[in-house]
Amino acid sequence: MNHDDLAYWSKRAADWARDYHAGLRDRPVRPDLQPGEFRARIEAPVPEQPDPIAAIFDDITTLIPDAMTHWQHPRFFAYFPANAAPASMLAEQIANAMAAQAMLWQTAPAANEMEALVIDWLRDGLGLPADFTGTIHDSATTATLSAVLTMRERALGFEGLTAGLSGQPRLRLYASAQAHSSVDKAARLSGIGQDNLVKIATRPTDPLHSMDPAALDAAIRADLAAGHHPAGVILATGGTAIGACDDLAPLIAVAKAHDLPTHVDAAWAGSAMIAPEFRKLWAGVEGAETIVFNPHKWLGAQFDAAVQFIRDPGPQIRTLGLRPDYLETQGADEVVNYNEWTIPLGRRFRALKIWVLLRAEGLSGLRARIRNHVAWAQEARDAIAALPGFQIVTEPILSLFTFRFGDDASTARLLDAVNRDGRIYLTQTTHEGRFVIRMQVGQFDCTRDDVMMAPVVLAEIAARS
Numbered sequence: 001m002n003h004d005d006l007a008y009w010s011k012r013a014a015d016w017a018r019d020y021h022a023g024l025r026d027r028p029v030r031p032d033l034q035p036g037e038f039r040a041r042i043e044a045p046v047p048e049q050p051d052p053i054a055a056i057f058d059d060i061t062t063l064i065p066d067a068m069t070h071w072q073h074p075r076f077f078a079y080f081p082a083n084a085a086p087a088s089m090l091a092e093q094i095a096n097a098m099a100a101q102a103m104l105w106q107t108a109p110a111a112n113e114m115e116a117l118v119i120d121w122l123r124d125g126l127g128l129p130a131d132f133t134g135t136i137h138d139s140a141t142t143a144t145l146s147a148v149l150t151m152r153e154r155a156l157g158f159e160g161l162t163a164g165l166s167g168q169p170r171l172r173l174y175a176s177a178q179a180h181s182s183v184d185k186a187a188r189l190s191g192i193g194q195d196n197l198v199k200i201a202t203r204p205t206d207p208l209h210s211m212d213p214a215a216l217d218a219a220i221r222a223d224l225a226a227g228h229h230p231a232g233v234i235l236a237t238g239g240t241a242i243g244a245c246d247d248l249a250p251l252i253a254v255a256k257a258h259d260l261p262t263h264v265d266a267a268w269a270g271s272a273m274i275a276p277e278f279r280k281l282w283a284g285v286e287g288a289e290t291i292v293f294n295p296h297k298w299l300g301a302q303f304d305a306a307v308q309f310i311r312d313p314g315p316q317i318r319t320l321g322l323r324p325d326y327l328e329t330q331g332a333d334e335v336v337n338y339n340e341w342t343i344p345l346g347r348r349f350r351a352l353k354i355w356v357l358l359r360a361e362g363l364s365g366l367r368a369r370i371r372n373h374v375a376w377a378q379e380a381r382d383a384i385a386a387l388p389g390f391q392i393v394t395e396p397i398l399s400l401f402t403f404r405f406g407d408d409a410s411t412a413r414l415l416d417a418v419n420r421d422g423r424i425y426l427t428q429t430t431h432e433g434r435f436v437i438r439m440q441v442g443q444f445d446c447t448r449d450d451v452m453m454a455p456v457v458l459a460e461i462a463a464r465s
Ligand SMILES: *Cc1c(COP(=O)(O)O)cnc(C)c1O
Pocket: 080, 138, 139, 140, 141, 142, 180, 182, 238, 239, 240, 265, 266, 267, 268, 294, 306
């Protein structure tokens, strides 16, 4: 295959993609497939001779879609969305065509300088103060790990990097019981250890399920009294299970009183902050050291792109940055080389899809979508609450709510039947020890009709069970 062939097949692929998207509503969101079934369909020895691309293309288009869960299906209400606005897909195609490696300014000047610009655009779009800068990671998991590694090194006077962790004081991290598992992973991978991640209880009657500032303060004091060394606090805006939002202002005040850095995980909910009326959910965020949000979730940038806003990049660069001779930029010591802000050396040109998305949709277009999703989630919640046998367990936070249908077993059976039916796709979590079904509204192309099909499908399948 050469570049002329690529141009021909790219056009075919683009036509296929348009038809694929146009036909999504006629497909089940999740295929009814057993593990191993797909591999059996493509099982073959490693090719010794080249296959004609036409045959390969045929296999791609006939075999794969039926064995995929369709994340761009307008009735995908599971997990959180991984949206892909057409404008951002176009940008990804261009970035792929140039296939640059944006580790240094000089290896991709446009990527580097556009990254700085889109960070500023997003910071302003989300209403954050101008003293935040930042960078783009692959995932929120990596951004949170970067923040936690920086917390570790701050606490150790930047000696852990060279001396290692043995013989060091016992470091402690604090997060809500509603924190995402990426926070647990960061505690594990940073060498701080899961046992030193203190999970703080949430306030019992708080509709936003914030951790309790007094409990955070008490936990830090108890650790200090025990001779441990607190290293930082990870806060949540829009937890994955039920959308929990920590009450940032008083929690950051507690952290500051103990001279501890804070990192806010707003991987999903951060996108909603382009609409000023939702910013009360993270009131006080300007006091945080770092914040992560994923434009690849609700905003519409094609996966993957996780933005970490950073007030002072110095400590993170000191933690993650290395500059061997072969990565020096001759004659330009002062340029920003983003690999020093992130974990991998190699970096994709992720800024392009955000720049194109923001230009093609405008903040106003993106805001209108998110506002619709929040309003439709409330309508769906009301319709489900009115169905016999259904009970809302957690109220909508932005566009996420949870519900039950009888006991754990019947709720799980209903979920399974709904997902086998395929018209909608929902997933589960546990809340206060009970099995609940999560519903979030956020797919880029979904309409009110798509969302309101959820109560219809639920009613129909519940009546059969
Ligand atoms: C999705 C999510 C993450 C993890 O995001 P990745 O980019 O997949 O690593 C972390 N925290 C929250 C709250 C999330 O919703």
